[in-house]
Amino acid sequence: MSPRRFPFTRETALLVLAYLYVPVAVLIVYSFNANRTATVWTHASVDWYGRILVNPSIQAAAWNSLVIAVCAATAATVLALLAALATRRAFLGRGASEAVLNMPLILPEIVVAVATLILFVSLGVKLGLGAMVAAHTAFCIPFAYLPIRARLEGISGTYEEAAHDLYANRVRTFRRVTMPLLWPGVMAGFTLAFVTSLDDFLTSFFLAGPGMTTLPVYIFSAIRAGISPEINAISAVMLVVSVLLVSLSFFLGRLRR
Amino acid sequence: MSVAFxxxxxxxxxxxxxxxxxGVPLCLMAWVSLLDKGGSAGVDWSSAPSAANYVRLVWEEDFDGTMILNTGYLLIFLRSVALAAVTTVLSLALGxxxxxxxxxxxxxxxxxxxxLITIPxxxxxxxxxxxxLIILREDGWVSQFVNMLSPWPVQLLYNDAAVAIxxxxxxxxxxxxPLYTVFEKFDWRLLEAAHDLGATRRRALRRVVLPIATPGIVAGALLVFIPCLGAFVTPALLGGGKTLMLGNIIQMQFGASRNWPxxxxxxxxxLAIMLVVMTAMALWRNRRTA
Known part of the structure; x- marks a missing residue:
């Protein structure tokens, strides 16, 4: 008897896939609706995409999101890479270190966001871009760490031993042997950290400070003001960007070792 | 340089x-929860620590100084836990x-x-x-269709059901x-054995598949329950200010109410509810496997 023998598992799976993807498809279809009301379908058009491209507040928000994501993902990837190299072999306290590294994954984001807000305000740190980059870096670390760690686990120590036997010093071994093998994992980790930062709403919402927005924060306040075809168009763009990046990361993670 | 260094x-x-x-912000937050509100940043740093804020969760001071029961926050807590529990059960049943x-x-x-499962x-x-929000909104076709069939007007948005969905x-x-990682490694010959020993499909599911799936069920339940408990976006959009959850009232204190403590x-x-649930799950799993 194989798992195939259980009734309705296939039907449920297809239903779940529909549940996951139909709303997204509806959103994308509606983003091409020419009608202003966003409810009545008239004919297909890319007008709204044109509008969001020239909207200065959307441009500013998108630029902020990009800057934060690049800075936070780069910092998180560097920190995660170092940490992954350190936790490669077992040592006393490895379990505890990994628990700390994965802490941002377990804690509810709203709790960490308001706690960080309290810390920054009490220290007199100015809210805005810098505050958001710092907070994003912290929660991006586990997203960068896990793929790097997974890749590292698949690399046998024999390559490094061989390099060592051939008189390569530690730096040279790292640069010429470990890093080339590890590279797809690092890129996968960076991509996931980048997507996580780009899509983050809650942390930015609390730490943006007055007059500063990111794309998700802009979308949230726009939705609060009412459904509009512009929101559909930006949302569709954000969805497509995330899906492309995650597929890239998935592909990188599966590159032959 | 030594290896350890x-x-x-x-x-x-x-x-x-x-x-x-x-880590530090969480500790600071726990300290701030004992202080009074006030000042420009919403916290009176010089106030003496007290448990007054925790008392406020349940008791409210009446005009004449007597304490009366305030069920407002308790209800929101209960709703958050109930919605998180319903979501967990639904997710497990579908998952x-x-x-x-x-x-x-x-x-x-x-x-x-x-x-396909990871992308969303x-x-x-x-x-x-x-x-x-687009699918369930009042003038959307789903809503129109449901209202055509229903003898009374139905609003699909801004209620507990919309938030649960x-x-x-x-x-x-x-x-x-997590359930998939368990089943991926599962030796399906065990099911054959159960079948050969006369177990029906239902019995095989209950006595063979479910016990093996327990670690996956526990992990999945925690991974759904915890973020649900702190959900903000879903109740803010689909609950429309009517179906509030914990995340929303936390945000309100840092927003309009300006009562940071x-x-x-x-x-x-x-966090405390989350810890209790995690401990309970861990204990339950240990008892199952022992």
Whole structure:
């Protein structure tokens, strides 16, 4: 008897896939609706995409999101890479270190966001871009760490031993042997950290400070003001960007070792 | 340089960043929950620590100074826990068959399904909940269709059901993935053995598959329950200010109400509920496996 023998598992799976993807498809279809009301379908058009491209507040928000994501993902990837190299072999306290590294994954984001807000305000740190980059870096670390760690686990120590036997010093071994093998994992980790930062709403919402927005924060306040075809168009763009990046990361993670 | 020292140098930057930006803020928040509100930043730093904010969760001072029971916050707590529980059960009920089916696929089929289940997790939560806003809104065709069939007017948005649909939609992949990792390694010959020994399919499911799936069920339940408890976006969009959850009242304290210490108190309580649930799950699992 194989798992195939259980009734309705296939039907449920297809239903779940529909549940996951139909709303997204509806959103994308509606983003091409020419009608202003966003409810009545008239004919297909890319007008709204044109509008969001020239909207200065959307441009500013998108630029902020990009800057934060690049800075936070780069910092998180560097920190995660170092940490992954350190936790490669077992040592006393490895379990505890990994628990700390994965802490941002377990804690509810709203709790960490308001706690960080309290810390920054009490220290007199100015809210805005810098505050958001710092907070994003912290929660991006586990997203960068896990793929790097997974890749590292698949690399046998024999390559490094061989390099060592051939008189390569530690730096040279790292640069010429470990890093080339590890590279797809690092890129996968960076991509996931980048997507996580780009899509983050809650942390930015609390730490943006007055007059500063990111794309998700802009979308949230726009939705609060009412459904509009512009929101559909930006949302569709954000969805497509995330899906492309995650597929890239998935592909990188599966590159032959 | 010794190995241990080099390891410390590599490890400490990441650990420090997380401890300084996650650990320290949580401790500070716990301290702030004992202070009074006030000042420009919403906290009176010079006030004497007291448990007044925690008392406020349940008791309210009447005009004449007597304490009366205030069920407002308790109800929101109960609703948050109930919605998180309903979402967890729904996600497990939908996730178990999907994970079972995935385990029966070919290697390529599994990879494709894995990607399809993972992608929604990486797309913007806000955008995905907004999609439900479009589908369920009053003048949408789903709403029109339901109202055509129903003898009385039905509003699909801004109620507990809409929030439960949105939460399940948001967190369902979290149950599928751990269950799939269990089933992927499962030796299906055990089921054959159960069948040969005269077990019906239902009995085999209950006595063989479910006990083996327990670690996956526990992990999946925690991965759904915890983020649900702190959900903000879904109730804010699909609950429309009527179906409030813990996340929303925490945000209010830091926004319009400007009562940061009370907001910190609510956040500490959220963490406490989370810890209790995690401990209970761990104990339950230990008892099962012992």
């Amino acid at each position: 080099r390891r410390l140098c590599l490890l400490s930057p990441a650990l420090l960043v997380i401890l300084l930006l996650v 178990l068959p999907v994970a079972l089916w995935m385990a029966s696929l070919s290697r390529t089929g599994r990879d494709v399904m894995l990607l 997790f990486w797309t913007n939560l806000l955008v995905r909940n907004y999609a439900w 949105g939460l399940t939609y948001s967190f369902l992949p979290f149950t599928i993935l 009370f907001g910190a108190t609510l956040a500490v309580v959220l």
